[in-house]
Amino acid sequence: MQIYLPIAEMSVNILVILGMGGVVGLVSGLFGVGGGFLMTPLLIFIGIPPAVAVATEANQIVAASVSGVLAHWRRGNVDFRMGVMLLIGGIVGSAFGVWLFTLLRELGQIDLVIRLSFVVFLGTIGLLMLWESTRTILRRRQHIPTKHHHHNWLHGLPFKMRFRKSRLYISALLPLTVGLIVGVLSAIMGVGGGFIMVPAMIYVLGMPTSIVVGTSLFQIIFVTANVTVLQAATNYTVDIVLALLLLIGGVVGAQIGARFSNRLPGEQLRGLLALMVIAVCIKLVFDLIAVPVDPYNIAEALSL
Amino acid sequence: MPHLTRFSCSMFFCLGITLAGGTSRAVAQGDLVVDLSEKVVAITTGFVGSSLLLFGSVEAPGEIVVVVNGPRTDVVVRRKERVAGIWMNRSQMEFSRVPAFYAIASSQPLESIVPAEQRERLQLGANYLHLPATDPTTPLDEIQKFRDALIRGRQRQELYQATPATVTFVGGKLFRTDIWFPSTVAVGTYRVDVYQFRAGSVANVRHTNVSIRKTGAEAEIYEFAHSRGLAYGILAVLIAVMAGWLANLMFRRT
Numbered sequence: 186m187q188i189y190l191p192i193a194e195m196s197v198n199i200l201v202i203l204g205m206g207g208v209v210g211l212v213s214g215l216f217g218v219g220g221g222f223l224m225t226p227l228l229i230f231i232g233i234p235p236a237v238a239v240a241t242e243a244n245q246i247v248a249a250s251v252s253g254v255l256a257h258w259r260r261g262n263v264d265f266r267m268g269v270m271l272l273i274g275g276i277v278g279s280a281f282g283v284w285l286f287t288l289l290r291e292l293g294q295i296d297l298v299i300r301l302s303f304v305v306f307l308g309t310i311g312l313l314m315l316w317e318s319t320r321t322i323l324r325r326r327q328h329i330p331t332k333h334h335h336h337n338w339l340h341g342l343p344f345k346m347r348f349r350k351s352r353l354y355i356s357a358l359l360p361l362t363v364g365l366i367v368g369v370l371s372a373i374m375g376v377g378g379g380f381i382m383v384p385a386m387i388y389v390l391g392m393p394t395s396i397v398v399g400t401s402l403f404q405i406i407f408v409t410a411n412v413t414v415l416q417a418a419t420n421y422t423v424d425i426v427l428a429l430l431l432l433i434g435g436v437v438g439a440q441i442g443a444r445f446s447n448r449l450p451g452e453q454l455r456g457l458l459a460l461m462v463i464a465v466c467i468k469l470v471f472d473l474i475a476v477p478v479d480p481y482n483i484a485e486a487l488s489l
Numbered sequence: 490m491p492h493l494t495r496f497s498c499s500m501f502f503c504l505g506i507t508l509a510g511g512t513s514r515a516v517a518q519g520d521l522v523v524d525l526s527e528k529v530v531a532i533t534t535g536f537v538g539s540s541l542l543l544f545g546s547v548e549a550p551g552e553i554v555v556v557v558n559g560p561r562t563d564v565v566v567r568r569k570e571r572v573a574g575i576w577m578n579r580s581q582m583e584f585s586r587v588p589a590f591y592a593i594a595s596s597q598p599l600e601s602i603v604p605a606e607q608r609e610r611l612q613l614g615a616n617y618l619h620l621p622a623t624d625p626t627t628p629l630d631e632i633q634k635f636r637d638a639l640i641r642g643r644q645r646q647e648l649y650q651a652t653p654a655t656v657t658f659v660g661g662k663l664f665r666t667d668i669w670f671p672s673t674v675a676v677g678t679y680r681v682d683v684y685q686f687r688a689g690s691v692a693n694v695r696h697t698n699v700s701i702r703k704t705g706a707e708a709e710i711y712e713f714a715h716s717r718g719l720a721y722g723i724l725a726v727l728i729a730v731m732a733g734w735l736a737n738l739m740f741r742r743t
Contacts, residue, residue, distance in 0.1 A: 188535070189537075196538075244725050248729035255734065256740070296578070415722070421715050423714070423721070425724075428728075436736030474574050474575060479642065480568055481635065481638030481641070483564055483639055483642045484566075
């Protein structure tokens with residue numbers, strides 16, 4: 186069953202798109218990541234022009250995140266106070282990120298920068314998470330008690346705020362900085378930033394895993410909504426037909442994922458996400474070093 | 490007033506004679522009449538590419554060559570090279586006015602119908618397309634490599650096609666061929682040239698156009714997205730928020 190996409194200007198199989206939306210939605214609801222780091226490469230892989238893939242994916246993440254946040258909110262798993270702090274940082278960071286993106290494009294090599302930053306971040310985060318979650322699982326089996334969170338210099342910073350939901354009393358500078366860095370990266374890499382945000386919230390802020398997922402999704406809604414509007418207004422690359430197909434699959438998947446995430450223990454959840462992150466990273470590395478089908482590629486000249 | 494009417498009447502009469510004369514002369518010379526099964530290819534929701542029938546007739550024997558040229562745009566071709574194990578774009582070349590689509594079909598292999606110098610002059614075959622590099626200082630062999638890559642890439646997407654011996658004669662005078670447009674085809678006006686060759690030179694030539702455009706919901710969405718981008722973006726976000734909320738509502742009830 187084929188459908189023609191008006192903005193991407195090509196036809197795709199409806200069932201393939203619905204299936205992709207469902208699988209990525211499941212991941213999104215399960216781990217509290219938007220899923221962009223999986224979906225964007227998949228869309229490009231089936232032949233959607235990269236600019237359309239990035240912009241349309243942002244639109245789809247909005248829907249998946251709204252659906253996910255509502256499910257987590259009902260279970261009381263969203264720390265809105267923390268979310269707003271992250272968001273303030275995120276908006277400032279993404280504005281800077283868009284400026285940096287334009288600069289890199291003018292210098293050429295934006296594609297390479299995007300791919301390399303994916304490899305570096307996915308690789309680092311994936312390995313760290315895998316190591317940490319494996320250690321926790323092993324310790325639990327050996328009945329070694331784990332400390333809730335470690336105290337270090339980060340907890341000595343000023344402007345302390347109480348985050349009751351997260352059971353934390355930490356400096357407001359911490360979530361603001363995390364939001365800022367993630368904002369920059371998400372603008373450059375064209376993703377919601379959940380796959381960076383979730384580990385940062387767990388390891389830097391020391392939030393409980395159950396709260397992290399809902400709070401991350403809450404923040405992602407606003408970042409991706411902002412990206413969607415900006416892309417639509419400046420590059421005309423948001424394909425609403427493609428986005429609708431993706432989000433039909435995506436919202437259903439996200440709901441199922443959110444249910445499962447309450448049943449699975451935190452460290453196993455983190456271990457699973459780590460494996461997925463590493464798999465995407467390996468694929469990206471392979472694409473960078475494998476001999477291309479044709480070393481030449483064709484693009485429309487940008488009319489300036 | 491009646492005088493004026495009579496005058497304009499006679500004007501039209503004269504014009505009519507001239508037009509009719511022109512037409513009958515073409516038929517009398519005989520030569521080549523062509524038409525397409527459709528003048529407009531509509532891109533609708535179910536568009537998976539489209540095939541057009543081109544048909545025509547000839548009075549005298551000769552071989553037929555059909556060329557379809559799509560709308561022209563400027564194109565950048567980039568070349569990847571291995572740097573420290575990683576493939577990255579190292580050099581690029583810009584070509585101006587490159588046809589988005591180019592198909593050539595003929596009743597016999599092109600080499601046996603048309604001499605090389607004619608093929609070059611009439612740009613018959615993708616290799617003879619005039620594709621000037623924007624920067625004229627580049628060495629010629631380098632330009633050639635990028636040109637070949639451009640044609641190769643377009644051929645992979647079926648946007649450049651060469652199909653010899655697909656123009657078939659029915660009886661001695663009628664001929665037909667199918668023109669295939671893949672689903673990635675660009676919108677715009679396509680020029681169709683039909684040549685009749687006799688003894689290696691052009692005996693007749695006819696031109697016609699086919700228009701490829703989006704219709705219905707496809708056209709409206711495209712138009713909306715390009716004319717009012719900000720409103721389109723806000724609407725897209727609202728639809729996404731609604732969809733997320735609706736899905737949540739449905740799942741809560743079950």
